[in-house]
Amino acid sequence: xxxxxxxxxxxxxxxxxxxxxxxxxxxxxxxxxxxxxxxxxxxxxxxxxxxxxxxxxxxxxxxxxxxxxxxxxxxxxxxxxxxxxxxxxxxxxxxxxxxxxxxxxxxxxxxxxxxxxxxxxxxxxxxxxxxxxxxxxxxxxxxxxxxxxxxxxxxxxxxxxxxxxxxxxxxxxxxxxxxxxxxxxxxxxxxxxxxxxxxxxxxxxxxxxxxxxxxxxxxxxxxxxxxxxxxxxxxxxxxxxxxxxxxxxxxxxxxxxxxxxxxxxxxxxxxxxxxxxxxxxxxxxxxxxxxxxxxxxxxxxxxxxxxxxxxxxxxxxxxxxxxxxxxxxxxxxx
Amino acid sequence: xxxxxxxxxxxxxxxxxxxxxxxxxxxxxxxxxxxxxxxxxxxxxxxxxxxxxxxxxxxxxxxxxxxxxxxxxxxxxxxxxxxxxxxxxxxxxxxxxxxxxxxxxxxxxxxxxxxxxxxxxxxxxxxxxxxxxxxxxxxxxxxxxxxxxxxxxxxxxxxxxxxxxxxxxxxxxxxxxxxxxxxxxxxxxxxxxxxxxxxxxxxxxxxxxxxxxxxxxxxxxxxxxxxxxxxxxxxxxxxxxxxxxxxxxxxxxxxxxxxxxxxxxxxxxxxxxxxxxxxxxxxxxxxxxxxxxxxxxxxxxxxxxxxxxxxxxxxxxxxxxxxxxxxxxxxxxxxx
Numbered sequence: 326x327x328x329x330x331x332x333x334x335x336x337x338x339x340x341x342x343x344x345x346x347x348x349x350x351x352x353x354x355x356x357x358x359x360x361x362x363x364x365x366x367x368x369x370x371x372x373x374x375x376x377x378x379x380x381x382x383x384x385x386x387x388x389x390x391x392x393x394x395x396x397x398x399x400x401x402x403x404x405x406x407x408x409x410x411x412x413x414x415x416x417x418x419x420x421x422x423x424x425x426x427x428x429x430x431x432x433x434x435x436x437x438x439x440x441x442x443x444x445x446x447x448x449x450x451x452x453x454x455x456x457x458x459x460x461x462x463x464x465x466x467x468x469x470x471x472x473x474x475x476x477x478x479x480x481x482x483x484x485x486x487x488x489x490x491x492x493x494x495x496x497x498x499x500x501x502x503x504x505x506x507x508x509x510x511x512x513x514x515x516x517x518x519x520x521x522x523x524x525x526x527x528x529x530x531x532x533x534x535x536x537x538x539x540x541x542x543x544x545x546x547x548x549x550x551x552x553x554x555x556x557x558x559x560x561x562x563x564x565x566x567x568x569x570x571x572x573x574x575x576x577x578x579x580x581x582x583x584x585x586x587x588x589x590x591x592x593x594x595x596x597x598x599x600x601x602x603x604x605x606x607x608x609x610x611x612x613x614x615x616x617x618x619x620x621x622x623x624x625x626x627x628x629x630x631x632x633x634x635x636x637x638x639x640x641x642x643x644x645x646x647x648x649x650x651x652x653x654x655x656x657x658x659x
Numbered sequence: 660x661x662x663x664x665x666x667x668x669x670x671x672x673x674x675x676x677x678x679x680x681x682x683x684x685x686x687x688x689x690x691x692x693x694x695x696x697x698x699x700x701x702x703x704x705x706x707x708x709x710x711x712x713x714x715x716x717x718x719x720x721x722x723x724x725x726x727x728x729x730x731x732x733x734x735x736x737x738x739x740x741x742x743x744x745x746x747x748x749x750x751x752x753x754x755x756x757x758x759x760x761x762x763x764x765x766x767x768x769x770x771x772x773x774x775x776x777x778x779x780x781x782x783x784x785x786x787x788x789x790x791x792x793x794x795x796x797x798x799x800x801x802x803x804x805x806x807x808x809x810x811x812x813x814x815x816x817x818x819x820x821x822x823x824x825x826x827x828x829x830x831x832x833x834x835x836x837x838x839x840x841x842x843x844x845x846x847x848x849x850x851x852x853x854x855x856x857x858x859x860x861x862x863x864x865x866x867x868x869x870x871x872x873x874x875x876x877x878x879x880x881x882x883x884x885x886x887x888x889x890x891x892x893x894x895x896x897x898x899x900x901x902x903x904x905x906x907x908x909x910x911x912x913x914x915x916x917x918x919x920x921x922x923x924x925x926x927x928x929x930x931x932x933x934x935x936x937x938x939x940x941x942x943x944x945x946x947x948x949x950x951x952x953x954x955x956x957x958x959x960x961x962x963x964x965x966x967x968x969x970x971x972x973x974x975x976x977x978x979x980x981x982x983x984x985x986x987x988x989x990x991x992x993x994x995x
Contacts, residue, residue, distance in 0.1 A: 339993070375995075382815045383808060383994040402815045411812050417805035421674055434665035435813040474809070 328392070329482050329513045330357035330380065335389035336537075337375055349375040351537035353389070357515055357530070362508045364528035364545070365517040366617075368625045372537040373517050377413050377486055394482060407435065410480030412471040414487065420460030424451055424470050427459060428477060437477055445473040450499060464491030472500070476507075483507060486517045501527055525617040535625040545617065552615040552623065557593055559585045559600075560609035567605050574599045586613065662814060666827040675796050679789045683839060686785060690778070691846055698769035698855040709764035716759040720752040762858050771851030772858025775844060775868055782843050783875035783939070787882040790832045791899070794886030797828055799896030808994050821989050825887055825982070832883045836876055844868075874939055874967065881978045888978070891985035906931070924949040925963065931973070938970030 332355040339347050350372040357363045367373045378384040380391050382399030391398040394405040418427050428442040446455045449469040454462075459470065468491050475483060485504075489497045497520070504527050508514055518524055524531065524545075531548055533541040541548050561567040564585055571578045576596070577588040587596055597607045670676060701709070727747035729735040737743055748754055762770040801807045807820070814820055851857040889899035911932055918926035927933040927945045936943045943965050950961035 339995075378993075378995065381812060383811060385991065385993060399815065406813065406815050413808065413812070416809055418809070419669075419672075419804070419806065422672065426672070430665045430669055431809070431813055433668070434662050434810065436661050478813075 327359050327395075328356055329359050329361075329394055330355060330363075330515060331390070331392040332356075332376065332380065333390045335376060335379060335391065336387045337372075337379055337384060338387055348537055350379070350386075353534060353537060354539050355532050355542070357513060357532075359513050360508070360511065361530045362504065362514045362516065362528045364524035364531040365515055365534070366519075366521065366524060366531060366621055367517075367534035371534045371625070373534055374414055374486060376534070377411070377484060377515075377517065381409075381411055381413065381484070383413065407478055408481045409484065410475035410478050410482070411484040412475045412486055412488065413484075416471045416474070418459045418467065418470060421458055423456050423458055424462070424473070425455040427470065428474060431474055432477055435478060437479075441477055441479070445476045448476060448503065449473040450496075465493060465496050468492060469496070472503070480512065482513045482515070484515045487519065488516065489518060489520055489523060497523065521616075521618040521621055531617070533621060533624050540624045541620070549615050549617065549620060552620045554588050554613075554615075555591050556613035557587045557590055557596060558609070558611040558613055559587055559596060559607060561585070561600060561605050561607055563605060566603075567600055570603050570605065571596065571599055584609070662819065662823045663827050663830075666823055667831060670793075670797060670827055670831050673793075673797065673800075676793055679793060680835070683785060683789065687839075687843060687846075690781075691850065694769050694847065694850055695854055697767060698850065699767055700854055701765050701768050701856065705765060705768075706761060709761040712764040713759045713761045716763075717752055720750070720755070720758075724751045760859060762856055765856070769847075769850055769855030770858040771848050771855070772860050772864055775847065775864075776871060778847055779840065779844065779868065779871055779875065780939070782840055783871075783878060786832075786836045786839065786875070786879045790836075790879045790883030791886035791903075793832065794828055794883035795890040795899035796886075796896045797890075798824060798887050799890035799894070799899065802891070802894050803896075811994065817990050818986070821891075821986055825884065828883055828887055829880055833876065833880060836879045840872060840875070870941065871939070874941070877971075878935070878939060878974075881974050884978050884982055888981035888985035891989055892981070922949065927965075931977070933965055934970040934973040936970075937965035938967050938974055940967075942966050 332353060335350050335353040335355075336348070337350040339349055341347070353372065353376055355365075355376070365373055365377075375384060379386045379389075380393060380398055382402045385399075393402060394408055396402060396405045418424075422430075424446065425442060428445065429439050431437075432439045432442055443452070443455075446452045449472050451466065451469050451473060454466065459467065462470065468488060472485065472488055475485065488500055488504075492500060501523060504514055504516065508527075516524065516528060528545055530543065531541070531545050532539055533548075541551075559567065559571075560583065564580060564583075568578045568580055568585055571585070571587060574595075576590060576599070579586045579588070590596060593610055593612070597610065600607055723742070724747060726735060726741065727743055727750060730737045730741065730743050731747055742750070744750060752758055762768070762773055798807075801810075801824075810820055811817065848857060886899045889902050890896050893899065893902070911930055915926060915930065918929070925945065925947050933943060933945070944962050945965070947961045947963055950963075951959035
């Protein structure tokens with residue numbers, strides 16, 4: 326498969342009078358191939374939006390190499406801009422314009438046939454409300470309009486930064502279906518979101534960023550498999566005796582209130598045979614697979630003490646180390 | 660071309676632009692109505708009396724000039740009522756640019772030839788304000804609201820977007836200004852025809868009015884570009900408004916006061932308003948307090964002038980520098 330987005334060694338530092346120098350992206354790498362629905366995950370302030378802005382030429386990178394649809398960005402971005410639809414954070418639109426007019430002006434500016442406006446309004450579910458002024462729209466409707474503006478170009482690559490922001494559950498489901506149908510039609514989608522369950526449902530690949538650096542990437546199932554501890558939840562009539570038997574068989578067992586958790590067992594047959602041979606019959610045997618949320622939280626230092634509010638991802642990472650210090654109180658806005 | 664078309668439509672659809680156009684129309688309507696209400700077509704008797712008064716005044720001027728020449732020649736002794744300048748040509752009616760005419764002696768009659776220039780100055784002042792405010796808000800609101808980001812996602816060529824926006828602004832403002840001034844002067848010419856007098860409108864009149872009009876349109880464009888550049892640099896409409904307010908208070912008022920206290924020679928040379936006036940009026944004359952100080956006896960002309968060329972150079976240089984700076988900043992700025 327050909328690379329649609331390639332980022333290598335991207336670095337961006339912001340300098341402000343009040344906060345001084347702050348590294349937003351620190352040697353970040355990313356590869357998105359054609360046809361993928363690629364999730365882009367990271368805590369607040371980890372550099373997701375800065376990365377997308379740099380990729381789209383809105384922010385000047387300090388160093389690094391970026392390519393979009395084979396063209397160096399930002400130098401040759403204009404050559405491929407007509408094939409890339411993007412929304413970055415929550416785009417603002419003129420409140421006094423209707424959605425239809427907003428999209429028509431974008432279409433005119435971009436040389437897209439204005440007949441496409443009605444199609445995308447239909448696609449995002451705003452057909453009936455297209456002639457209303459944007460200032461009367463809810464956050465979710467504005468988000469739909471933003472997605473419509475990204476779809477206007479009939480893009481080969483769609484970059485969506487938090488597209489589910491402000492959407493109700495039905496809207497989130499519609500957005501999921503829309504993303505799937507676009508992916509099915511061959512559009513490559515890069516999706517940044519905080520809703521991890523959505524990413525897991527929609528995306529086939531994922532890149533996780535923390536403190537400006539990539540900390541995990543690959544197929545979603547492979548990333549999850551990398552964190553699979555082969556744990557099993559076991560329910561039996563005599564848990565204490567069962568724990569002793571499994572322990573004698575060399576298995577790692579931890580006791581819970583109503584069940585046992587056995588770790589490091591690839592084949593569950595080992596558990597049922599060990600217990601069955603001693604007359605203990607397994608009532609329940611459930612695999613404990615990692616989900617994206619647990620992986621994300623582990624990678625990004627999100628497993629903080631319950632009583633301490635977790636702070637946003639502000640400081641640059643050290644080489645190969647995932648900093649789990651959650652008491653850093655600095656606030657960032659990138 | 661598509662970008663310019665879209666930008667022109669966005670510019671025209673802006674509430675602020677529409678509000679300013681409505682204000683212009685209201686001011687226009689009020690001026691026309693009050694002028695119409697305060698003017699009438701002069702009767703033959705009124706006209707004859709005014710012509711006679713004008714003729715008498717011309718005759719009085721001629722007599723004063725003749726008497727001046729005679730006094731200079733020594734054939735007549737001057738009395739206390741005589742005004743005798745160094746050169747009698749100064750009061751020669753034959754050389755006068757504006758001799759008294761009948762319209763000067765008509766009361767309650769709108770005379771287009773006499774009123775056209777002040778009316779045009781009023782319109783230019785309004786349009787310059789309009790250009791500055793629209794220029795500043797056009798880019799300021801777009802930068803602040805994310806409109807520029809939206810546009811750059813579609814057309815990721817910053818120089819093109821900057822040029823398209825500025826070009827659209829200047830083109831739009833120029834078109835509106837040209838239309839408004841033609842409609843404005845046309846309406847008052849019609850009032851002169853229907854309910855007053857058009858007055859003496861020779862080639863000299865039209866040349867003079869045309870020069871003011873052209874200089875006025877240039878000023879309106881410079882004001883629009885200045886507002887656009889300031890708001891681009893400051894990323895907000897209010898940056899442009901604040902800069903102008905600060906300049907007026909700190910420099911035009913504050914520094915002028917300091918110059919007076921320090922008795923700096925010709926302080927008007929350092930004020931932008933002097934060059935603005937020079938450009939618009941063609942020439943402005945200032946008095947130099949230090950020119951006729953101690954040690955000078957007899958007649959001393961302490962005045963000095965600033966002409967429109969120096970006004971144009973200063974205004975274009977300032978605007979050009981700010982637009983260039985805005986362009987450079989816009990090209991490199993991180994849009995976050």
